[in-house]
Amino acid sequence: MDVTSRLEWHPLLLDPTGCRSAKPRTNGQTMVIDKGLGLHAMEDLLQTSAPYIDLLKIGFGTAALYPTDLLKRKIELARQHDIAIMPGGTFLEVAVAQETVGEFFDMVRLLGFTAVEVSDGTIELDRHTRNELIRRGREAGLLVFTEYGKKLWGSTIDTEMLLETVLIDLQHGAALVTIEARESGTGVGIFDENGQCRDEELRQIMQLLPDPDRILWEAPQKQQQIYLLKALGSSVNLGNIAPHELFSLETLRRGLRSDTFVKPL
Template sequence: MNFLSIPKRKTGNRVCGITSVIDLGIPLGVLQSILEDYSPYIDFAKIGIGTAYVTPRLQEKINLYKAYHVKPFFGGTFFEKCYHQNKLKEYVQTLNEFEIEWIEISTGTLDIPLEERLQLISMLKNDFHCLAEVGSKDNSFDMPVDDWKQEIKLLLEAGSTYCITEGRDSGTSGIYEKNGEIKSNLIHELIKDIDVNKIIFEAPTPRHHMFFINEFGANVNLGNIKLTDVLALEAERCGLRSESFFMEG
């Protein structure tokens, strides 16, 4: 159908308007069905937390995503576990073996110094597209706004393609309060000096989706999207939900 005035969505190999889903163990058969119908609305797939290490038929899953032009990558917790055990060399070898082209550099569980993360990106950016996650999974830690801004700026300058703002799959840390409320003042401060198209906001629930869509438009980058929410999110982006009803083309 093509008769309504709705926001114009980016299509094809999007560089903004990104939808990055989180895969926490969806079976291959179910994934195949979802991708057959909804893959045009999906850009990235994070094989979340450390599930890639224990996923059966992992290569088949990676190949399936790629067949539908979705970019797979491993969750940051897997990266941090390897960092903690001094296994980053083995981690990189694993990414190469599975032909994963994107790498997430995060510090959600470990407190990895910014300088080390910058060095890692500088070292890896020639072989991978880098995604740098900023913010802690510890919801008792309130990172100052200036630190958020400095880290994002420096990580992008070092060669990260995008920065991901931590929100967890529960929406209760990082850019969110413990109760799931959005730190809207933080978000507005971030985008004063940083290109919003270089940020992927983790937004695991419809309430979070709608905040970012209403603030930044249909083509805001969103991450940690549940596979079952992909179609509803696309409708939200197109002004086809009550909360985004008055968005027009």
């Protein structure tokens, strides 16, 4: 008899919160940002962490820098582990600016990507064009993740504009709407120049949003992840997580780290 096959942690040790669900998840999703992982690093990441990754973003425009065969292999690995994978939204913004949107979607489809991000963090995107990009993604059979917010240092959130954007994006078929925080998490969106959350803005946003489970918060810093997990619950959707921080975040979600540890009543 193979004794090792019966070696499992007690459920209360595996997830003291009792709230963590398995994939496919409708909440508590984690988006990892990949800024240039090699194939071996990708394989190592998936070997340990695939159950905890819902979405993998090939950050910025880095998808253009890979040898095609290598990029296709990375995409295949993600798909094998039920992880949605997409190029960064900035890359689509480049395509819009260069008037090569058709060619962009052709390559996304041929490479095997399963998702796309529609954003306007760097360029101005009118509502009609945004709707059209969402539609094209959906017609290509892709999950569409949209993003609200500018990447410019010091940019903040207009709560009324955010609500309008979320409602229309979801109406047109977006799976989730991401709140911009860049990879730094400082001086953008709900985070101030020190990376601290602007409490009043967060409260206003949460009061307005009809379905918080359809929002993904970019939170690259540990302190931001802890804050949002405590403020919004362990099933909050979080993004722009560095690969090496993934295990850390998963322990925070489950109460397996002192920052989110809760003693039983």
